[in-house]
Structure formats: C-alpha cells, structure tokens
Amino acid sequence: MPDLPFDTTDPRLAAAAWTRVAEPGDPVAGVLRARLGAGAALEWLGHVRRSGRSSPPVPPGGISPDDGVTARDWAKAVGRWLPRLDDLDIRRELGMLDAVGGRLLLPGDDEWPAALHDLAERAPAALWVRGNGRLDLPRPAAAVVGMRASTRYGETVAAQMAIELAERGVVVVSGGAYGIDAAAHRGALSADGLTWAVLAGGVDRLYPAGNTRLLEAIMDEGVVLAEPAPGSSPGRHRFLDRNRLIAALGRVCVVVEAGWRSGALNTARHAEDLLRPVAAVPGPVSSMASEGCHRLLRDHGAVCVTDAADVLELLAPSGEDLAPDRPVQPGLLDGLDPLGSRVLDALPARSAASLASLARAAGLSEREVRAGVGRLELSGHAQRSGSGWRRTPRPT
Incomplete structure (x- = not known):
C-alpha cells in the first residue's frame, strides 16, 4: 500500500495500526479484520481512499446479512476511518511503547488472554501492555469496580475483598481510577497479590496522574494495559468502551459502589452480555453511592455479595475449590442431643x-x-x- 509509510503485510504493524484507525470496540472494523485480516483490511481502506469514493464502499465478498452490518454501517465506518489514514505511521507509536518498556500483544500470541475472544467482533485488534506480569496466567480473575466518588464504606469493602481474593490466588482486575478501582488495586497489592489495570488512554500516559505511583506499583508484578495506541487521550467514550475489556477479563464482575448512572453499571452490562456473573455489594438504603448496586440487585438479577467468600463461590466452576470455609460463630446448642x-x-x-x-x-x-x-x-x-x-x- 504505497500511501502508508510502513509495511502493511507485517501482521504486527497492521494490527497495531487498527488501534489508531478505529475506535475501541468498533464492530464493523472487527468484521472487516475477521474477513480479510488486519493488513488486507488496511489495503482495502487505502483502495477506497484512492478511488475517491465515487460509489458506496463495499468490502470484498460483499455485504453479508450474517455479519449484522448494513451498507449504511459500512459507509459510516469508512467515513470514520479514512481521516485517520492521514499521517498514519504506527512505527511512531511503537517507538513510544519501546520508550516506556512496553510490549504489543496480538490475538494468537502466547500471552493473549483467551477470555477476550468472547468479545467476538468487538475484540481488540491488539493490546498495548506494560508491566512485569503476564495476561495468560492460569488463575481466575475477578473484576472489582465502582464509582470514583466513593465512600469510606465502599473503599473499605473493596480493599478487604481484594485482599482476600488475592490471598486465594485470584487476579483483581479494575480500571485504575480513583475511588473503588484504586481501593481494589491497593487491597490486592497489600496482600502481595496480582492486579491488572485497564486504561482508557495510551499506556504511555498513566491516568489519572494522581494514581501514577499506584499504577507503577501494579506494574511491578502485574500489568497495565490499553487498547488505544500510545499517545491516545482517555476520552469519555473510551472509558465506556474500555469497560468491556474489564468485564471480559474477569470471570465475575463485582460492583462495590455505584450511583444511579455510574460507569460501573456499564461494566456490569458488558459482563451480563458476556454471560459473566454480576454481583453487587449492598449499602445503606440512604446512600446515593449504593443506588446503582441496589438497582442491579432489584432489576437485573445481580447476586448479593458481602465478602470475598461470596465472590469465590461465583468464581469456582464445578469441582474447583476456591472458596474458604466461612468462620461460623458456634451456637449455644451446637453438638447437643x-x-x-x-x-x-x-x-x-x-x-x-x-x-x-x-x-x-x-x-x-x-x-x-x-x-x-x-x-x-x-x-x-x-x-x-x-x-x-x-x-x-x-x-x-
């Protein structure tokens, strides 16, 4: 493809380029890559640009109803993608990744987390990763999420739950944000456990800046990862699209605190779509910080959890022993005839x-x-x- 300065037949360069061309979770881009491969998909897009779009774009193989993508969807998607071909040289972003000691992962790589295949056409083209941990661990992972404007109650519950999960070998996945996310990450770290943070922007920009030291501590044994390429800003829509990765990486999604319209509820919806168990921690009925959790429990069939033992029961498949025996206060009449x-x-x-x-x-x-x-x-x-x-x- 002569109008791009890098080799589009290189699968790593081509997959990385799609993290700049398409926004995270773009299902039309996923359909195109699945049909042609990342490199050939870029070449087709370049052909559309050179043709001047004298007619509506039709991908090779035509428009299939099985893809769930209409002619209008293709036209709108191409309209989104073409402006990003201008000055596109993904080698620049790969250089930024090298500068911070990161690595690029593609589907099919040994370290690629198999759980992301459940996202189908909304799976990432690639992941940009920093940290000494790996994403292909044979351990179960739990997403622990909640609102940024959390209460002391919520932070205490999140931290203690993460501590106990980490002590049982569970990876704690969250978004690296203030509030419940940070409490969950810190809890796992305090137990010398593993935790992963999924960012909404590039991994070269640890965001939020106030959590830089926390994110650096996560990278000591765990990972910080993102779908957008280095240099990408964490726009609001990217936070919402990022949530599907948190939901997919966790075998269960636990919402500790959430307002009525919290982004944590968006993560719970993604988990529900992926057939992951959704759990919610109840809070005081007078607390606005727990309204979203109560909404999940009342209207969406979420499982009520109060401690890590409840979460471990949801995590353990048949025959797997993760949940510890609960301490039970002996009753007055126990053991008597x-x-x-x-x-x-x-x-x-x-x-x-x-x-x-x-x-x-x-x-x-x-x-x-x-x-x-x-x-x-x-x-x-x-x-x-x-x-x-x-x-x-x-x-x-």
Missing part, C-alpha cells in the same frame, strides 16, 4: 435452679433432667451452684 438442648434451654444464666424447677420449665421428668444436667456438666455447658444448677458463663 435433643435432651441436652432442652435442659440447657431451661437452665438460667445467672441464678441457680433446682431439678424440680428445671423439670417444670423443660417439661421433663426430674430423672430426665438429672441425666441431662449431668451430660451438660461434662460438656462444660452447665455447672452446680449451691443446691441447684445454672449455665456455665460463655467467654466474652
């Missing part, structure tokens, strides 16, 4: 009671009560007090 339970229920906690009084209270004979308190004394549940019996005080 029916007679012992009935006698213990009749025993006073403070003053002592005679066998006759206990028999009346329990509806048993004195002989049965005598046998019952004897067993309870041996098990440590009852003790003599003068001429009567009382419960053994429970340690506080």
Whole structure:
C-alpha cells in the first residue's frame, strides 16, 4: 500500500495500526479484520481512499446479512476511518511503547488472554501492555469496580475483598481510577497479590496522574494495559468502551459502589452480555453511592455479595475449590442431643435452679433432667451452684 509509510503485510504493524484507525470496540472494523485480516483490511481502506469514493464502499465478498452490518454501517465506518489514514505511521507509536518498556500483544500470541475472544467482533485488534506480569496466567480473575466518588464504606469493602481474593490466588482486575478501582488495586497489592489495570488512554500516559505511583506499583508484578495506541487521550467514550475489556477479563464482575448512572453499571452490562456473573455489594438504603448496586440487585438479577467468600463461590466452576470455609460463630446448642438442648434451654444464666424447677420449665421428668444436667456438666455447658444448677458463663 504505497500511501502508508510502513509495511502493511507485517501482521504486527497492521494490527497495531487498527488501534489508531478505529475506535475501541468498533464492530464493523472487527468484521472487516475477521474477513480479510488486519493488513488486507488496511489495503482495502487505502483502495477506497484512492478511488475517491465515487460509489458506496463495499468490502470484498460483499455485504453479508450474517455479519449484522448494513451498507449504511459500512459507509459510516469508512467515513470514520479514512481521516485517520492521514499521517498514519504506527512505527511512531511503537517507538513510544519501546520508550516506556512496553510490549504489543496480538490475538494468537502466547500471552493473549483467551477470555477476550468472547468479545467476538468487538475484540481488540491488539493490546498495548506494560508491566512485569503476564495476561495468560492460569488463575481466575475477578473484576472489582465502582464509582470514583466513593465512600469510606465502599473503599473499605473493596480493599478487604481484594485482599482476600488475592490471598486465594485470584487476579483483581479494575480500571485504575480513583475511588473503588484504586481501593481494589491497593487491597490486592497489600496482600502481595496480582492486579491488572485497564486504561482508557495510551499506556504511555498513566491516568489519572494522581494514581501514577499506584499504577507503577501494579506494574511491578502485574500489568497495565490499553487498547488505544500510545499517545491516545482517555476520552469519555473510551472509558465506556474500555469497560468491556474489564468485564471480559474477569470471570465475575463485582460492583462495590455505584450511583444511579455510574460507569460501573456499564461494566456490569458488558459482563451480563458476556454471560459473566454480576454481583453487587449492598449499602445503606440512604446512600446515593449504593443506588446503582441496589438497582442491579432489584432489576437485573445481580447476586448479593458481602465478602470475598461470596465472590469465590461465583468464581469456582464445578469441582474447583476456591472458596474458604466461612468462620461460623458456634451456637449455644451446637453438638447437643435433643435432651441436652432442652435442659440447657431451661437452665438460667445467672441464678441457680433446682431439678424440680428445671423439670417444670423443660417439661421433663426430674430423672430426665438429672441425666441431662449431668451430660451438660461434662460438656462444660452447665455447672452446680449451691443446691441447684445454672449455665456455665460463655467467654466474652
């Protein structure tokens, strides 16, 4: 293709170029690349430009109803893409990536996360990655997301949940933003766990700037990744398109806090579309920061989760043991037979009671009560007090 200064037959250059030509998640670009390959798709686009668009663009093979893309969709897409061919030289962006020690990943590379194939035509053409971790780990991952204007309650829940997930070997995926995202990342790091941050702009610009140190800490063992090429700004629409990657990378999506129209709800919708379990943390009914979570629970069938154990149950497929045994406060009657339970229920906690009084209270004979308190004394549940019996005080 003579009007582009790089070799479009090089699959890495061609795939990288599409991260500049098309916006993240562009399904028409995905259909075109799937049909022709990234290089041939660029060549066809260059042919359309050289032809002066004397007629509506028709891709090689024609317009197939199976693609779900109409002639109008093709025309609008080409109109979006053509201006970006001007001055396009993806080698410049690759140089920027090299300068920050990053790497480019393509579908089919060993490190490419298989979970992204679930995005079909909306899967990225390539990923720009920084960090010492890898994206092809055989570990489960959980997306933990929420609003930027979070509360102390939400940040505490997110951090503690991320700590416990990381301790069980789960990768915590989030968006690197302020609020719940940052709390989740920090929680995983504090447990020496792995966490991934998915950015809306280029990986050469760690955004938000206030989280630069956090993102650098993530890169020590984990990764920071993005779909837009280096130099791309994190526009609002790119945050929304970025959310589909967070949803796809996680085996489950957990929303900790979200307002009525929070971007975290957008991530939850992507997860739902991908058939990922969606979970939400309940909050105070008076808190605007939990309105979105309650909306998910009420209207969208989200699973109510209150701790990492709940999330681990959603993460574990059949036969996989991720969820720890929950600590359960022992009950007063645990381990007792029916007679012992009935006698213990009749025993006073403070003053002592005679066998006759206990028999009346329990509806048993004195002989049965005598046998019952004897067993309870041996098990440590009852003790003599003068001429009567009382419960053994429970340690506080």
